[in-house]
Amino acid sequence: MSRDFAWNEFVFVLLAMRWTILLSLVAFVAGALGGLGIALLRTARRPLWRAVAIGYIQFFQGTPVLMQLFFFYYGLAVLFAIRLDPWPAVTLAFTCYAAAFLGEIWRGAIQAVGAGQWDAARSLALGRWTTLRKVVLPQALRIAIPATVGFLVQLVKSTSVAALIGFIEVTRAGQLMVNVTFQPLRVFPVVALLYFALCWPLSRLSRRLERRLDSRLGGGVTAGWAA
Numbered sequence: 001m002s003r004d005f006a007w008n009e010f011v012f013v014l015l016a017m018r019w020t021i022l023l024s025l026v027a028f029v030a031g032a033l034g035g036l037g038i039a040l041l042r043t044a045r046r047p048l049w050r051a052v053a054i055g056y057i058q059f060f061q062g063t064p065v066l067m068q069l070f071f072f073y074y075g076l077a078v079l080f081a082i083r084l085d086p087w088p089a090v091t092l093a094f095t096c097y098a099a100a101f102l103g104e105i106w107r108g109a110i111q112a113v114g115a116g117q118w119d120a121a122r123s124l125a126l127g128r129w130t131t132l133r134k135v136v137l138p139q140a141l142r143i144a145i146p147a148t149v150g151f152l153v154q155l156v157k158s159t160s161v162a163a164l165i166g167f168i169e170v171t172r173a174g175q176l177m178v179n180v181t182f183q184p185l186r187v188f189p190v191v192a193l194l195y196f197a198l199c200w201p202l203s204r205l206s207r208r209l210e211r212r213l214d215s216r217l218g219g220g221v222t223a224g225w226a227a
Contacts, residue, residue, distance in 0.1 A: 031098025
């Protein structure tokens with residue numbers, strides 16, 4: 001017997017937001033650490049390191065995140081007899097996905113720092129890693145902030161595919177409520193509004209940061225690395 005989509009059903013979907021938020025934060029933080037490593041490899045002097053970083057980025061940017069999720073959840077079990085529960089599977093998939101995109105964003109930000117900064121550091125006898133840590137990365141971080149926040153919005157929305165392996169976040173909670181209420185036209189608009197409530201403030205923050213950066217750096221700077 002079906003029931004109406006009422007307060008209790010709404011609360012069930014609302015509480016599932018905590019898993020969407022937690023997954024997004026864990027994937028973003030872990031992906032940020034991996035992305036920093038990818039960005040440094042991508043800008044390294046040795047061609048082998050650059051090739052490894054490029055291969056990683058091209059693979060994870062060139063394949064759907066759904067296929068990556070299926071690999072960690074189904075593929076590891078079939079190929080290597082490693083069975084992961086939904087939570088570690090989605091965490092690994094979205095961490096690898098985030099690392100690829102953040103690595104490329106931050107690579108562009110590092111390369112957007114003028115060559116004169118490197119020359120000035122060399123004139124002060126600073127090594128490459130000291131120059132990166134104390135001169136280049138602080139400037140690159142400021143440049144990368146708007147695009148990084150924009151990617152976080154994309155990451156939050158992309159977590160919806162985790163519903164396909166049974167991970168109960170907002171989308172999966174909505175599907176479960178549709179199965180018991182048979183009212184998709186009432187359930188899924190609520191799901192959409194919850195995603196909007198998560199993503200709209202981040203989108204506003206991204207645009208505000210980009211406008212502030214343009215005003216400080218004279219405009220046009222972000223166009224090169226955002227492309």
